[in-house]
Amino acid sequence: MQYRIWLLIFTFFIIVSCEKATETKAIITVNDINGNPVQGATVWLSQNGQISPQGTVSNISDQQITDSQGKTVHIFDLEKVLNIDAQKTLGNDFLSGSGVIKLVKNETVFKTVQIN
Numbered sequence: 001m002q003y004r005i006w007l008l009i010f011t012f013f014i015i016v017s018c019e020k021a022t023e024t025k026a027i028i029t030v031n032d033i034n035g036n037p038v039q040g041a042t043v044w045l046s047q048n049g050q051i052s053p054q055g056t057v058s059n060i061s062d063q064q065i066t067d068s069q070g071k072t073v074h075i076f077d078l079e080k081v082l083n084i085d086a087q088k089t090l091g092n093d094f095l096s097g098s099g100v101i102k103l104v105k106n107e108t109v110f111k112t113v114q115i116n
Helices: 002-017
Strands: 024-031 042-046 061-065 071-076 081-090 093-102 108-114
Touching (some): 024 042, 024 081, 024 093, 093 108
Parallel strands (some): 024 108
Antiparallel strands (some): 024 071, 042 061, 042 081, 081 093
């Protein structure tokens, strides 16, 4: 009986310890001035040029194109604060918008950017 209990406890800890950590993720939605999602917009998340307390320069960036729902998904290893730049050219019109997002480790953070 003790053997079965020990085996059950051991199996539980193996399963729990093998669980994959949640990703640090940013989901950006790009909307036009009327609140409609914008497909095909380019979204850059960056921290270029930031200097850490240790004196190192950061050149973190990720670029994605919005899907049919106006969304992009960006995955990072650690928490950080990033600039958001979104833009799209429609004919002769150049639409752009910007913002800032603070990522939290192992969480998904949502942010909406309006371009006009």
